[in-house]
Amino acid sequence: MRACAFAVAFLTALACAQVQAKDTGLIFVSNEKTNNITVIDPKTYKLIDDIKVPRRPRDMHFSADHTKLYVACGDDDVIAILDVATRKVVGELNTGPSPEAFAIDEKRRRIYVSDEEGSSLAIIDMDRDALVQEVPTGAEPEGVLVSDDGKIVYVTSEAGDLVHAIDADTGKIVRDVVVGLRPRRFAATPDGKELWVTAEMSGEVDIVNRDRFVVTGSIAFLPPGMRRADVTPVGLTMTADGKTAYVTLGHAAHVAVVDVPSRNVLGYILVGKRSWGITLSRDEKTLYVANGLGDDVTVIDTKSRKAGISVPVGRVPYGVVVDE
Amino acid sequence: MSKIGRWVLALLCVAGAKTIAAAQDTPPRAQIKLAFIEIENDPRYEPIRAYERIVLKTRAHPFTGAEIGLDDAAALARVLPAEFSLERISVKSSADAAPAVSAALEAGTHFFLIDAPAEAFEPLAAALHGRDALAFNVSEPDDALRRDLCAPEFVHVFPSRAQLMDGLAQFAVSRKWRDLLVFAGPSPADATITAAFTHSAQKFGARIAAEAHFKPGTDPREREQNDPALLSAGRDFDAVFVADDAFDFARTMPYRLARPRPVIGSIDLEPVAWHWTWEHNGAPQVNSRFEKKSGGRHMEGPDWAAWVAVKMIVQSALRTGSADFAKQRGFIFGPGTFDGDKGLALSVRAWDHQLRQAILLAAPYEVVADAPIEGFLHRTNQLDTLGDDAPESPCHLDK
Numbered sequence: 264m265r266a267c268a269f270a271v272a273f274l275t276a277l278a279c280a281q282v283q284a285k286d287t288g289l290i291f292v293s294n295e296k297t298n299n300i301t302v303i304d305p306k307t308y309k310l311i312d313d314i315k316v317p318r319r320p321r322d323m324h325f326s327a328d329h330t331k332l333y334v335a336c337g338d339d340d341v342i343a344i345l346d347v348a349t350r351k352v353v354g355e356l357n358t359g360p361s362p363e364a365f366a367i368d369e370k371r372r373r374i375y376v377s378d379e380e381g382s383s384l385a386i387i388d389m390d391r392d393a394l395v396q397e398v399p400t401g402a403e404p405e406g407v408l409v410s411d412d413g414k415i416v417y418v419t420s421e422a423g424d425l426v427h428a429i430d431a432d433t434g435k436i437v438r439d440v441v442v443g444l445r446p447r448r449f450a451a452t453p454d455g456k457e458l459w460v461t462a463e464m465s466g467e468v469d470i471v472n473r474d475r476f477v478v479t480g481s482i483a484f485l486p487p488g489m490r491r492a493d494v495t496p497v498g499l500t501m502t503a504d505g506k507t508a509y510v511t512l513g514h515a516a517h518v519a520v521v522d523v524p525s526r527n528v529l530g531y532i533l534v535g536k537r538s539w540g541i542t543l544s545r546d547e548k549t550l551y552v553a554n555g556l557g558d559d560v561t562v563i564d565t566k567s568r569k570a571g572i573s574v575p576v577g578r579v580p581y582g583v584v585v586d587e
Numbered sequence: 588m589s590k591i592g593r594w595v596l597a598l599l600c601v602a603g604a605k606t607i608a609a610a611q612d613t614p615p616r617a618q619i620k621l622a623f624i625e626i627e628n629d630p631r632y633e634p635i636r637a638y639e640r641i642v643l644k645t646r647a648h649p650f651t652g653a654e655i656g657l658d659d660a661a662a663l664a665r666v667l668p669a670e671f672s673l674e675r676i677s678v679k680s681s682a683d684a685a686p687a688v689s690a691a692l693e694a695g696t697h698f699f700l701i702d703a704p705a706e707a708f709e710p711l712a713a714a715l716h717g718r719d720a721l722a723f724n725v726s727e728p729d730d731a732l733r734r735d736l737c738a739p740e741f742v743h744v745f746p747s748r749a750q751l752m753d754g755l756a757q758f759a760v761s762r763k764w765r766d767l768l769v770f771a772g773p774s775p776a777d778a779t780i781t782a783a784f785t786h787s788a789q790k791f792g793a794r795i796a797a798e799a800h801f802k803p804g805t806d807p808r809e810r811e812q813n814d815p816a817l818l819s820a821g822r823d824f825d826a827v828f829v830a831d832d833a834f835d836f837a838r839t840m841p842y843r844l845a846r847p848r849p850v851i852g853s854i855d856l857e858p859v860a861w862h863w864t865w866e867h868n869g870a871p872q873v874n875s876r877f878e879k880k881s882g883g884r885h886m887e888g889p890d891w892a893a894w895v896a897v898k899m900i901v902q903s904a905l906r907t908g909s910a911d912f913a914k915q916r917g918f919i920f921g922p923g924t925f926d927g928d929k930g931l932a933l934s935v936r937a938w939d940h941q942l943r944q945a946i947l948l949a950a951p952y953e954v955v956a957d958a959p960i961e962g963f964l965h966r967t968n969q970l971d972t973l974g975d976d977a978p979e980s981p982c983h984l985d986k
Contacts, residue, residue: 280627380875382662401662403872421869423662424905439666443904444926445869464926492931514930545852 266318274438284518287347289586290551292560293320293334293540294577300334301576302350305585308562308574312350316343321518321581322364329586335362335376342374342387347586356392359385364448366407368417371431372397375416377404384427386416396434398558401425410473417458419446426460438476442469444549447497452523461510468510471524484510486517486531498535498541498552509550509565511538518552520568534561540582553580589923609652609720617669617910620696621900623653623893624676624684626703631726637835643834649725651881652890653700656897658876663901671901672913685710692720698900700893707730719912721919723896725923727887730783733939733975737982743941744892744899748783750974751858754946754958755828755851756787757972758858759959764825764849769798770818770840772831780830784852788828791963798826798955826861855950858958860888861929862949868928873875895927895942929972930957937985938977942974 288305293316300320302312318338325332325347332345335358341363344354354539359378362385373395374387384404401423408417409431413431416429419442427447428438443462446469450459458471462481470480484494495513501523502508508521516538517531535554538561542551550563559573560583595953616952626776628629635644657673664670672686674696676685684707688699692715701711701720708727715738722741724732728748732741736818757769771781788795799819802812811817827844828853831837835851835878846855849855863885873894882972903915920940924932929945936943946958958971965976975982 329787356621379872401664402876403657420660420662422872425663425666426903436665441666444924444932464932490969 275442279368284507286416287586288544290325290560291332291584291586292329292553293580293581294321294429294558295319295321295337295579295580297553297577298336299577300332300345301580303560303576304441308572310574310576312351313577314345316345317353317355321362323450323582323584324365325584325586329370332586333365333367333374335365335374335470337361337363337379342376342437349407352504354392354550355392356387356389359388359394359397361370363538364405364407364408365400366411367402368409368431371413373405373431375409375418377407377418379403379405380450382420384429385418386431398429398436400427400436406460408449409450411449411455417449419434419448421445421447421463424462427475440471440476440478441443442471442478443467443481448499450499450501451504452501459499459501459508462498463495463497463513466491466496466530468496468499468508468521469514482521482526484512484515484517484531485513486519489515498537500525500541502543502544502552509543511541511552513537513539516554518550519561532563532570533572534563535559535573540580542585544585545587549579551583553583555579555581558578588722598772603642611765618695618908619669619671619698619900619904620691620694621653621657621671621673621698621897622676623650623673623700624678624687626836627677627679628685628706629702630862631704638835642837646887647881647887648702649886649887649889649893650702651877652725652886652893653897655876655880656894656901658880659898660901667858667901668908669810669904671897674899681707682710685714688720688722689764690713692718692887696977697721699723700725700892700896702726702889702893703734706853708736708738708741710738712740715740719916721900721916722725723892723897723899728977729779729929732939737939737984739984740937740939741940742896743939744896745889746898746944746946747941747974748780748858749787750941750944751946752780752783752787752858753790753973754948754960755784755856756793756949757958757960758956759826759828759851760791761956761962765793766824766834767793768824768827769795769817770801770827770829770831770836771798772801772833774832774834774837777830777909780832784828784830796822801829801831803833811962815840815843816845819848819965822936824848826851827969828946834905836975849923856955857949858923858946859945859949860944861891862954863887864949864952865929865947865954867969868930869926870928873928886954891927894926894932897925899923900927927958931959932966936971936977939975939982940978940984941974943968943973945970946973 288302292301300314317336322335334343341355346353359381361377361380363379372389384398401420403421406419443465447461447462466483472479493514498511510519520529532553535557537555539554552561561573562571598657621786632646634642724743826849831853903918927933947954950958963972965971
């Protein structure tokens with residue numbers, strides 16, 4: 264009887280939770296050193312949950328229907344699967360050593376994950392929890408991006424100063440391009456023509472023409488009062504219309520706002536130290552930035568280009584995603 | 588037998604068992620050959636033992652550092668204009684280093700990683716003078732090599748003693764440890780270290796309140812010299828700097844001073860080129876690759892320097908798209924900046940060919956700070972607050 268009541272309560276809770284799960288607007292932050300995901304209420308900016316996950320959670324992505332959140336956990340060599348409604352870990356996918364960043368191809372039911380310590384890109388079958396293939400890359404692979412048609416996977420090699428283009432069917436590297444020092448992460452222009460790559464040690468974003476696979480330009484940054492050497496771009500994101508890009512500048516503690524067509528820097532927004540992870544809300548009015556050496560997330564109003572509040576999270580926040 | 592003849596013979600004996608990168612069946616691509624030169628029984632790598640023969644520190648030649656550099660380059664094979672090979676040449680003594688390098692140069696090697704004590708460098712400079720060769724110093728901090736020997740064929744990847752001590756002095760001053768005691772050991776190396784630190788302290792405005800000479804031992808008649816408490820008694824101070832190359836006295840100092848003050852220099856807080864606990868700038872990945880390759884050893888300063896030296900050579904080929912020595916050399920001494928996983932980008936000083944780099948201030952289990960410490964400014968590059976800046980250096984390779 265009691266068990267039954269529990270079951271009913273549980274199912275009710277589950278049902279309610281599922282109703283709430285869509286477009287909750289909840290903000291999920293992965294914290295590398297405290298092994299948890301902090302969940303922030305988007306209206307009050309209060310912490311409403313603290314989800315224990317395997318060690319060193321880093322990159323995060325939702326499934327297309329937003330019922331699941333995948334979290335790469337670097338020190339346990341898994342991608343943890345969270346149920347977004349219940350906010351519990353419901354499964355794990357095994358990766359290679361030290362998974363960092365990944366991309367999901369829902370059509371092929373594959374996850375492409377960079378294994379930082381293994382110097383490889385692991386291709387994982389999401390349904391079978393099977394490592395289908397390991398593609399050797401340059402040392403310290405990081406950023407991963409899949410082309411819209413699913414045919415090409417791009418991955419950076421931080422220590423190799425390379426961007427690889429990998430044929431998704433064969434798992435072979437088909438092209439390489441040498442970019443600036445320590446390339447980290449990607450954004451793709453919506454027209455499919457350009458890849459924007461942050462080069463951390465060069466302090467720039469390099470622009471790769473996807474057809475010819477060559478660097479056709481680069482954008483340098485220097486926020487007022489900062490030194491060139493502190494400018495260490497890592498994270499970047501682009502508006503859906505492909506007009507504006509936002510780039511986190513690491514130790515320079517600013518986000519750069521870039522006009523994509525002209526490649527001009529429009530301004531800088533002050534954030535915390537070692538700002539890496541960056542995410543735009545769907546309405547593109549709000550920008551969330553994880554400050555790795557500030558243990559907080561800065562919330563930015565994109566219209567005024569001003570930072571509002573900074574929300575304390577766990578230790579060494581890596582990424583931010585929004586459930587909407 | 589002529590001197591040269593004996594050298595060549597010595598080299599052949601050494602090289603006999605090693606694989607000198609032989610010309611294989613018509614290589615399809617250009618070859619860039621690297622040689623790592625080390626001295627057998629180099630006293631700098633002897634284990635440091637306690638009185639009871641307990642090993643306190645094991646030390647190893649940094650060849651593994653060069654190897655991980657080459658491993659990193661393997662992933663670049665498709666975009667590199669050449670293939671790289673690395674040969675390890677062990678010679679019996681410092682005197683054999685220059686002839687070994689000359690022979691390898693004749694056989695087509697232009698890039699050398701030199702893991703040798705200071706005494707080996709003068710003959711090396713003579714052997715390489717005017718030749719198409721670059722010799723990367725990966726383990727010797729001696730300032731005289733940069734200041735007095737001042738040879739254009741050298742690239743000092745390992746930090747100079749001046750850089751190391753400047754980093755430590757910046758840290759002490761930033762912590763407001765301005766009144767320092769200096770304890771100097773009996774060896775010539777200790778005297779050199781003491782002089783370097785004294786200079787750095789003056790440069791950044793710390794005061795040497797007193798300098799004392801310690802004499803390791805237990806003789807009660809010499810207790811004024813062998814007891815850390817008596818040596819530090821009588822006046823207040825903020826910290827003690829100890830110069831003790833042998834390490835046997837330094838290790839008795841912490842917790843035994845007249846006052847509860849920190850010890851810096853040869854123990855507890857040491858200025859280093861690299862540390863296994865450094866966790867920024869991609870360091871954990873390099874440390875992990877190194878530990879895997881070395882069978883669990885922690886990566887140290889010379890390992891880092893060997894890794895960076897290979898990286899510089901590989902980058903010079905990658906960025907110039909060329910296996911042409913002159914172009915590579917031009918890149919390294921010109922626009923080349925390099926990522927050494929410790930923050931600010933590395934580059935070579937035009938005047939003395941010292942690599943600009945951050946210095947880590949390392950406690951046994953933590954990098955407490957990295958110099959240049961915030962607030963120490965320079966008109967062009969903060970890294971030039973460490974070591975000999977152009978106006979101070981007597982070496983002017985750029986002129």
